Amino acid sequence: MTHYDVMVVGGGPGGYVAAIRAAQLGLKTALVEKQHLGGICLNWGCIPTKALLKGADVAHTLGKLDQFGFSAENIQFDLHKLVQHSRDVSARLSDGIGYLMKKNDVHVIDGFARLAGKGKLNVESEQGGYDYQADHIILATGARPRTLPGIDVDGEQVWTYFDALVPEGLPKSLLVIGSGAIGIEFASFYNDLGVDVTLVELMDQLMPVEDAEVSAFVTRSFKQRGISVKTKTRLESLEKTTAGAQCRLLNKQGEIETLEVDKVLVSAGIQGNIENIGLEALGVETENGFITVDEWCRTNVVGLYAIGDVSGPPCLAHKASREAVLCVEKLAGVNGVQTLDRNHIPACTYGRPQVASMGLTEAQAKSGNRAVRVGRCDLQSNGKALAMGETEGFVKTIFDHDTGELLGAHMVGYQVTEQIQGFGIAQALEGTEEQLMQMVFAHPTLSETMHESVMDACGRALHQ
The missing domain is CATH 3.50.50.60 (FAD/NAD(P)-binding domain)
Known part of the structure; x- marks a missing residue:
């Protein structure tokens, strides 16, 4: 029976990152994936949807060509080409993860894995069934769409x-x-x-x-x-x-x-992929369709861990990747590993307009009679937004009135998903409103609305 230091079940943004980090730390590592490296995010979620949404963005831009002095006639659209573009992007990235597995000496095992006891996995593949042992097993089996009672999802209607x-x-x-x-x-x-x-x-x-x-x-x-x-x-x-x-x-x-x-x-919504992977026989605790874990992603069974969507919300790829790193580093004994503060996890929605947020909402921040400062800046007051013709949206920041701590940031508008990490860095470094006001933002940029929102929270807005 082949033995590994770490075996990871699932090759999504949690699983493949966990495998890479384990291998980097010198642990003999294997990754089991039943279908496609990259998981749902890369193959059917985050990445292909953004490729499609780029097509929608082009359609939106074509609708306002006259604003920028252009005109076009007989514009044609081929849906199949757009869909094929999204699939090509996913395939290319999946191949890239395969390269990373080889580069980091991670053994990739094709098949469906089930827990066969403490520290044991059975993997069923087209070639047959194989048994493995590992000191540490990390479950990263992801999630799937939640169905509604009485509604037959047939892929047609x-x-x-x-x-x-x-x-x-x-x-x-x-x-x-x-x-x-x-x-x-x-x-x-x-x-x-x-x-x-x-x-x-x-x-x-x-x-x-x-x-x-x-x-x-x-x-x-x-x-x-x-x-x-x-x-x-x-x-x-x-x-x-x-x-x-x-x-x-x-x-x-x-x-x-x-x-x-x-x-x-x-x-x-979605539900965790917890069925038929051997959880019941080991007595692994679950709740509301997800595996229960502690702050280090440990289950109630020694040597068994769960990361990403299968361990519960927020079901986000970047949350899964961060959990992967902290889980592996903790089990490997790396010094200084920090737990994940879920208030510091950004959430992004890529429709039109885009939405990006992190931390507390205004209602949450005010609960318990906490005194807060709230600042806003409308994109209509931003020079870059006006020049681009993208003035729909605003930035909202929420600070603790007494300490100046950034409690929450909420952004809606063009490309805000590319800017939210600025507030994330500020939160991670425990930056206060006073420190953020002293920052120099490049001009002209959309990000100036972030600065102006902070200024507004302190009653010092300059451009609105």
């Missing part, structure tokens, strides 16, 4: 995001169930390509985990674009038809609305 990524053609109408990042991004994408989109959310605001002010802004923006937004509404029933689907929606007044659409996209 009813989609998950897997199906929405590779459409054969554009539907005339689309009902999106759920307004998390997946729902928002696909609603934005298909709307930009001319699809009649209806977005339904069970909670009282779109993007329920975001700051209420951000949610309200995105809601207004979507409605102005022609997206029908229905909050406090749920899908009561769905009947498939030859033309698509007839949906009964129950709203907050208790009224039923019947909506006929070509396609329905179910984006009602």
Whole structure:
């Protein structure tokens, strides 16, 4: 029976990073992956959706050519080429991870792994079953779309995001169930390509985990674009038809609305891949469909760890990668390893407008009667935004009134996902409002709105 110091189950952004870091620390390491290196994020999530959204961004830009002195006629669009571009990007990155495995001397094992006892894995592949031993086993099996009771997802009339990524053609109408990042991004994408989109959310605001002010802004923006937004509404029933689907929606007044659409996209969250991997036999603790872990990603079974989506929200690729590093470094005995502060994890949504946030919302910061300072800066006051014709959005910062600690940052607008890390660095270095005000931001840049928001929180705004 082959023995390893570390075996990682799952080759996504948590699993492959854990394998690389373990190998870098001199540990004999193997990675088991049943399908594609890179996991859901690279093959069916983060990366291919951004490739598609770039196409939507081009469509948006073409719609305002006259503003910049251009005109164009007979513009053609080939959906299959855009989809193929997204698949090519994923394939290229997956191949790149294979190269990294070889470079770092990580043994990649193709197959489906199950726990066969403490420190033991059985891997089933096309060639047969094989048994392995490891001092440490890291589960990074990821998650999958959550289904709704009574709703048959068939890939035809009813989609998950897997199906929405590779459409054969554009539907005339689309009902999106759920307004998390997946729902928002696909609603934005298909709307930009001319699809009649209806977005339904069970909670009282779109993007329920975001700051209420951000949610309200995105809601207004979507409605102005022609997206029908229905909050406090749920899908009561769905009947498939030859033309698509007839949906009964129950709203907050208790009224039923019947909506006929070509396609329905179910984006009602995700659930961990915890089935059939041997957790029950070892007594591994789970909760709400995810594996329970401590601050070092350790399960209740010695030598067994879980990282990334399978260990619970926030289900984000960068959270998984960070957990991978701290988990491996802790088990390897590296000095100075720090736990992950979840308030320092940025969240990004790549629709139009983009949304980026970290830390507490204004409502959360004010809970418990804490005194706070809140600053805002509208992109309409930013010279670079005006020059680019991208003035939709704002930056909002929240500070502790007494200590000056940055409690939360919320951004909505063009390319804010590329800027949020500035606030992340400030939080990590425990920067105060006074220190941030002394920073010099290059001019003209969109990031000047970040500075102006901090200034506004202290009553010292200069440009608004």
